[in-house]
Amino acid sequence: MGHLQITPSILNADFANLGAEVARIPGADWVHVDVMDNHFVPNLTFGPTMVEALARSTDTPLDAHLMIEDPDRNAVTYVEAGCGSVTFHVEATRAPVRLAREIRSHGARASMALRPATPIEPYADLLPELDMVLLMTVEPGFGGQKFLDLVLPKIRRTRALLDAHGVETWLQVDGGVSLETIGRCAEAGADVFVAGSAVYSADDPDAMVASLREAAAAAVS
Numbered sequence: 001m002g003h004l005q006i007t008p009s010i011l012n013a014d015f016a017n018l019g020a021e022v023a024r025i026p027g028a029d030w031v032h033v034d035v036m037d038n039h040f041v042p043n044l045t046f047g048p049t050m051v052e053a054l055a056r057s058t059d060t061p062l063d064a065h066l067m068i069e070d071p072d073r074n075a076v077t078y079v080e081a082g083c084g085s086v087t088f089h090v091e092a093t094r095a096p097v098r099l100a101r102e103i104r105s106h107g108a109r110a111s112m113a114l115r116p117a118t119p120i121e122p123y124a125d126l127l128p129e130l131d132m133v134l135l136m137t138v139e140p141g142f143g144g145q146k147f148l149d150l151v152l153p154k155i156r157r158t159r160a161l162l163d164a165h166g167v168e169t170w171l172q173v174d175g176g177v178s179l180e181t182i183g184r185c186a187e188a189g190a191d192v193f194v195a196g197s198a199v200y201s202a203d204d205p206d207a208m209v210a211s212l213r214e215a216a217a218a219a220v221s
């Protein structure tokens with residue numbers, strides 16, 4: 001397991017002031033940008049032009065979560081826009097190995113996301129091709145949803161598969177992560193934590209980033 005990282009999602013931030021919103025979380029390891037196309041999920045956010053502007057506004061690396069159809073066609077655009085990590089959904093791609101290799105060859109970390117009901121086992125042999133696996137702990141599409149405890153066994157099984165492969169692949173969880181739920185995720189084996197509403201509904205978002213980090217560390221100490 002790598003060191004514990006906190007990756008705030010700007011989905012619940014003020015979209016009219018994104019540069020300023022990101023400046024409120026200097027303690028974040030990454031900024032998580034949720035790209036939604038209104039096809040793969042029933043919500044629409046922003047595309048590469050916005051992401052590129054955001055990348056210029058901060059030194060914190062961007063972690064793009066692509067909830068789009070046909071990521072095979074568009075994922076590299078987000079590397080070119082300045083993202084240090086690009087996550088595609090396995091349910092949306094025709095060729096996950098080719099896509100992961102393409103993202104890596106353009107210089108970004110390659111990551112693959114699974115919806116809550118998608119099992120990890122069919123993809124076990126792909127893990128060495130990936131820098132990160134993202135397990136969704138809500139149905140993708142919206143911030144502020146309730147954490148799905150039913151994903152916890154899959155987090156444990158994914159951690160066991162990663163350990164069995166002996167790879168450095170990070171294990172990210174996304175959806176409903178808060179002070180109340182982050183300990184369960186860490187204890188199950190996650191090491192990268194996306195938190196949207198928990199961070200941006202806090203009076204002091206950066207203090208919440210620190211508190212989340214402490215809560216995750218306490219669960220595995």
Ligand SMILES: O=C(CO)[C@@H](O)[C@H](O)COP(=O)(O)O
Binds near residue numbers: 009065067145175176
């Ligand atoms: O990808 C998604 C939602 O589809 C997430 O990144 C959420 O935006 C996280 O928000 P919270 O569940 O933490 O409020």
Ligand SMILES: [Co+2]
Binds near residue numbers: 009032034065174
């Ligand atoms: Co996300």
